[in-house]
Amino acid sequence: MVQSIRTVTMTQDPDYGTLVLGYFQETPFYAAILSNPVTDPLTTSNILLYDPPADLNGPDYIEESVTASVGNTIENDIDETFTFVQTKGFSFAGTLHALVNVTIDLDQTDNTYGGAARLETILVELLKYKISDGTTSQLGILTHTINLDIAGIITDAKYAEPSLTELFLFNVGVSPKIDIGQTAGYLLQMRVKVTFSAHTPVAASTQTIAKCKLNCYSNLTKNTILKVPIV
């Protein structure tokens, strides 16, 4: 494995009696979208990719849009689950970092009264997918309220597409470590749900269209990454 961060860690085991000295390697798994889905051990185009380069023929992002009628605020969301499909086993413990990169795009507005596109919340859920029956169990779930918007009149679209990266920390404990892979019978999954909205002022005559992008690996500069401490 490529070593991104190799750190000596020292912590107490669960009975608080013994100091444990060991190594862990924080390995990035990139959210990536395949142009052709895998069908085994499950069918999906959304994968967690280790060791790029990736399938650059796939899309850069997953996009949804929403249109707000005059005087209204309308919500929509992107809800996607990414799976680490390699069946080679690994174990992890401690704190996982999920870095979610999203773009909010004010795509259409009234030319006088403007409109707004708002990034409402980002939810990240870590799951263990049981290969034998396709069921999942939750390792952790966090929701961050973003509540940041972009408003105005679209004159030049490049100014109306800001992006941000939100960090989520999941402490899954150090004992027991969590085993993933074909032998263990589980796959690691990251679910990301981004909620966003469009708003059109009462006085406007043109509907506001907001778009949101969940950026994935092949964008190269805007990635959604799960960093896992492999033990």
Add this chain to the structure above:
Amino acid sequence: MTKATAMQVFSALSLYPISIVDALNTRIYFSEPVSESAIHAIVDPLGWTDVNILIIDEDLIDPYPQYLNSTRHDSLLRHSLGTVVPHDNLSGLLDCDIDSPADGEILVYASSKWGNVITIDSDATLTANSDDNIATQKAIKEYVDVESLINAIILRG
């Protein structure tokens, strides 16, 4: 202080040439230059004290500075002025007042400006009798020769 939403800031600045309010980066884009102090007086009470005020297409940093240099733009054959390479028009130069230049005009510096107010005049009779004309050497010689001859005839009686 709670930071107002981008839509609230946009509404508060409706009297200005505002284009985009970006709360993710705390930026406000205007389509024309504005008074920063006037904008701050409005947005500071809304919790936007750290705002970046930008003019679309003017205040942004050139993302390709390597392309505008004297090595690449060394010849008009490669990049003609006024198309690829912008340049000032004569009328845009602050110390010039050149209007409809024509053949035979020369530049004179007067009243803090260079102007094409003087014309070369080859008329040997100097009939224009103008402060805005300058006679050519040939015209002067011819005029003087004629006048000298006339005077000589008169003097000789």
